[in-house]
Amino acid sequence: MEHTPRVLVIGSANTDMVVRVPRIPSPGETVVGGDLAVVPGGKGANQAVAAARLGASVSFVGRVGNDVFGDTARSSLSSHGIDVTSLRTDSGASSGVALIAVAPDGQNSIVVAPGANMCVTPEDIDDVFRTRSDFSAVLIQCEVPISTVTHTINRCREFDLPVILNPAPACELETEALFGVRCLTPNAGEACALLGTTLTDDFDPVRAAIALMDLGPDMVVITLGADGAYAATHRNAIRVPAYSVEAVDATGAGDCFTAALTIALLDQDGSCPTPSDEAGLASALRFAAAAAALSVTRIGAQPSMPQRAEVLAFLEQI
Numbered sequence: 001m002e003h004t005p006r007v008l009v010i011g012s013a014n015t016d017m018v019v020r021v022p023r024i025p026s027p028g029e030t031v032v033g034g035d036l037a038v039v040p041g042g043k044g045a046n047q048a049v050a051a052a053r054l055g056a057s058v059s060f061v062g063r064v065g066n067d068v069f070g071d072t073a074r075s076s077l078s079s080h081g082i083d084v085t086s087l088r089t090d091s092g093a094s095s096g097v098a099l100i101a102v103a104p105d106g107q108n109s110i111v112v113a114p115g116a117n118m119c120v121t122p123e124d125i126d127d128v129f130r131t132r133s134d135f136s137a138v139l140i141q142c143e144v145p146i147s148t149v150t151h152t153i154n155r156c157r158e159f160d161l162p163v164i165l166n167p168a169p170a171c172e173l174e175t176e177a178l179f180g181v182r183c184l185t186p187n188a189g190e191a192c193a194l195l196g197t198t199l200t201d202d203f204d205p206v207r208a209a210i211a212l213m214d215l216g217p218d219m220v221v222i223t224l225g226a227d228g229a230y231a232a233t234h235r236n237a238i239r240v241p242a243y244s245v246e247a248v249d250a251t252g253a254g255d256c257f258t259a260a261l262t263i264a265l266l267d268q269d270g271s272c273p274t275p276s277d278e279a280g281l282a283s284a285l286r287f288a289a290a291a292a293a294l295s296v297t298r299i300g301a302q303p304s305m306p307q308r309a310e311v312l313a314f315l316e317q318i
């Protein structure tokens with residue numbers, strides 16, 4: 001990496017309570033699982049840690065409560081060298097917690113108690129931009145209030161900052177907001193939520209990507225789990241397979257993919273361009289898919305995020 005990208009991540013910081021289970025419980029069912037693992041998570045914090053491990057200088061904006069979970073979330077971010085000056089402690093709210101069941105095939109089911117994450121305000125974003133706007137890219141998800149997401153996109157447009165929006169968990173956004181987005185990274189369900197449709201077995205990523213591109217982003221990448229990803233820009237469209245690995249825990253794989261894609265685009269050019277040629281697009285997607293594949297081979301969200309050298313070594317040996 002010739003230059004160190006400066007990435008601003010705005011989003012949630014949770015504590016994940018993870019239990020391995022023989023199967024994901026059905027409604028009304030009690031399933032006995034293994035030992036409890038308590039690990040740092042939250043889509044925003046996961047993406048921040050992934051970006052830091054992949055070589056970026058990262059600043060994080062979010063909120064935690066004045067409790068032990070908040071302290072742990074903060075120290076996990078700090079331990080990766082992430083700037084937490086804009087991670088506020090909100091004395092009126094509890095820290096975000098996620099209850100996660102992980103099945104033997106690595107698939108999961110997640111319930112989030114968002115707590116302080118839902119207190120991240122547009123003013124928190126304005127406070128950051130009051131002092132600096134020299135970021136290479138801004139990453140945001142939908143585990144903070146939607147009003148804060150749309151405000152961030154609008155402010156980034158003012159500063160001409162590329163925004164990567166991971167619209168997770170599934171949310172409805174004012175469609176005008178997507179005009180300011182450089183890259184949108186939904187999974188199939190999230191793509192349907194943005195389009196106001198229902199996810200069905202015959203989901204077609206090509207049609208969904210075309211419909212999402214019509215809403216204004218420069219680039220749409222639909223993640224398809226074990227089926228890889230489908231990416232569309234105004235010039236190219238490409239499908240990449242997922243790398244086959246022994247899946248242990250898919251928690252955070254989507255976060256890892258989005259962060260790694262951002263870093264790969266910044267590697268190509270510090271202004272985070274939409275790749276103009278198919279080769280550039282394919283190479284960015286391969287880097288993201290490799291990072292995500294590595295992340296599912298380990299348990300936990302933040303602990304599973306790979307280092308840059310690991311991703312490069314993985315790509316070399318396949």
Ligand code: RIB
Pocket residue numbers: 012014015016040041042043046097098110112143251252253254255301
């Ligand atoms: O994307 C995975 C994350 O979703 C978990 O870490 C959990 O905290 C929830 O936010």
